[in-house]
Amino acid sequence: MVTHEDKNQHLTQLMQAGLAGDRAAYSHFLHEISHDMRRFLRRRIAAADVDDVLQEILLSIHKARHTYDGKRPILPWVSAIARFRLTDYLRRHYAKAAHGQVDIDELQETLPGDVTESTGGYEYLNEAIEKLPQRQQKILYLMHTEGYTAKEVGHRLGMNESAVKVAAHRAYKVIRTRLGK
Amino acid sequence: MGNIEGLIEELSSRAALAKPMPGPSAVMVRAGGILFIYAVAALLFLGSRPDMQVQLARPLFAAEVLLLLVIALSSLRAALYLSYPDHYQKSYVGLWPCLAGVAFVLLLAVQMFLPVDARMVLPVGTGVHGMECTLCIASVAAIPSALLFMLIRKGASTHPFKAGCFVTLTAASIGCLTLRLAEVNDSLVHLVQWHYLPTLLFAALGAWLGKYLLAW
Numbered sequence: 001m002v003t004h005e006d007k008n009q010h011l012t013q014l015m016q017a018g019l020a021g022d023r024a025a026y027s028h029f030l031h032e033i034s035h036d037m038r039r040f041l042r043r044r045i046a047a048a049d050v051d052d053v054l055q056e057i058l059l060s061i062h063k064a065r066h067t068y069d070g071k072r073p074i075l076p077w078v079s080a081i082a083r084f085r086l087t088d089y090l091r092r093h094y095a096k097a098a099h100g101q102v103d104i105d106e107l108q109e110t111l112p113g114d115v116t117e118s119t120g121g122y123e124y125l126n127e128a129i130e131k132l133p134q135r136q137q138k139i140l141y142l143m144h145t146e147g148y149t150a151k152e153v154g155h156r157l158g159m160n161e162s163a164v165k166v167a168a169h170r171a172y173k174v175i176r177t178r179l180g181k
Numbered sequence: 182m183g184n185i186e187g188l189i190e191e192l193s194s195r196a197a198l199a200k201p202m203p204g205p206s207a208v209m210v211r212a213g214g215i216l217f218i219y220a221v222a223a224l225l226f227l228g229s230r231p232d233m234q235v236q237l238a239r240p241l242f243a244a245e246v247l248l249l250l251v252i253a254l255s256s257l258r259a260a261l262y263l264s265y266p267d268h269y270q271k272s273y274v275g276l277w278p279c280l281a282g283v284a285f286v287l288l289l290a291v292q293m294f295l296p297v298d299a300r301m302v303l304p305v306g307t308g309v310h311g312m313e314c315t316l317c318i319a320s321v322a323a324i325p326s327a328l329l330f331m332l333i334r335k336g337a338s339t340h341p342f343k344a345g346c347f348v349t350l351t352a353a354s355i356g357c358l359t360l361r362l363a364e365v366n367d368s369l370v371h372l373v374q375w376h377y378l379p380t381l382l383f384a385a386l387g388a389w390l391g392k393y394l395l396a397w
Binding site: 018019020021022023024026027030031034051054055058059060062063064066067068069070071072073076077080081083084 | 184185188189190192193194195196197200201202204264265266267268269270336337339397
């Protein structure tokens with residue numbers, strides 16, 4: 001059975017060889033690290049994002065390899081970098097979620113039809129929005145272009161949160177009807 | 182999965198390009214030496230206070246100077262360790278500057294309740310500085326801050342806020358120490374208001390700067 005100590009020693013040796021210019025050892029080291037990191041990330045983030053964060057971690061390990069001198073255990077060094085990049089990712093992720101932003105790539109994958117051929121294209125949508133009352137236009141702009149929440153929009157426009165939601169809902173309904181025609 | 186394989190392939194093809202950073206102790210000796218020379222030069226430029234010997238014989242003044250020195254050195258050490266992603270596997274690197282800071286605050290608090298020493302200089306009227314002192318500390322601290330930020334940037338800090346904070350705390354402590362040995366003013370209120378509270382603000386500014394300057 002491979003103990004934590006053995007693993008640490010094995011990886012330290014690989015990294016030392018890598019720092020001395022042994023490409024095969026360095027590649028072996030990165031493979032082993034990516035295997036462990038993948039397991040570490042799967043327990044913490046959505047499966048779809050694992051590869052992206054793993055890439056960032058591997059790049060960071062490579063970028064910071066000059067800060068490792070081979071005189072101390074490698075695993076705490078690797079995990080410090082992994083935690084740093086994971087925290088970075090989570091910060092971005094939650095900031096995005098707090099502003100209600102949707103990743104355009106994700107949206108593209110979940111859209112059922114070919115939007116470019118439908119009657120509800122971008123120009124039609126713009127036209128429909130322009131026909132809305134000023135206040136509703138402003139609400140949609142703040143919520144969907146600027147990324148404010150209903151509460152923040154209410155605060156800016158001097159309305160309460162539910163009034164903003166009702167106004168937005170009415171606007172969606174009007175747009176839906178206009179685009180449906 | 183294929184992306185990861187490709188990335189590993191690419192990274193391993195660039196395996197031999199990095200030169201390891203020297204250990205933190207070696208950097209500490211070098212950086213400490215440079216900062217010491219800089220502090221002496223700054224003191225010579227500002228001119229040391231004429232009653233230096235009398236003041237150094239006063240235990241509370243000597244303790245204040247000594248603690249400022251300890252804060253500067255321990256902050257420098259913490260900043261250097263924090264330039265490594267794993268802070269060179271030393272736990273609690275930020276503990277020493279914090280302890281020194283607490284001791285310093287206690288020392289100032291004790292002085293408030295002690296009777297005024299006859300050897301203390303408490304100028305009134307035209308001899309009292311204010312913002313000039315803060316600006317002087319900032320001016321003295323500017324070069325060490327820049328140098329230390331450049332030094333820490335060579336590493337890969339996973340705690341940029343803390344590292345930035347300790348960088349400016351080191352530099353501002355050097356500024357405070359230099360000014361304390363130059364300015365003929367022992368008024369506690371003056372020192373707290375125009376020397377030590379701004380130093381805390383510089384540390385906070387450093388934490389904010391760290392986010393941008395130490396990103397990698």
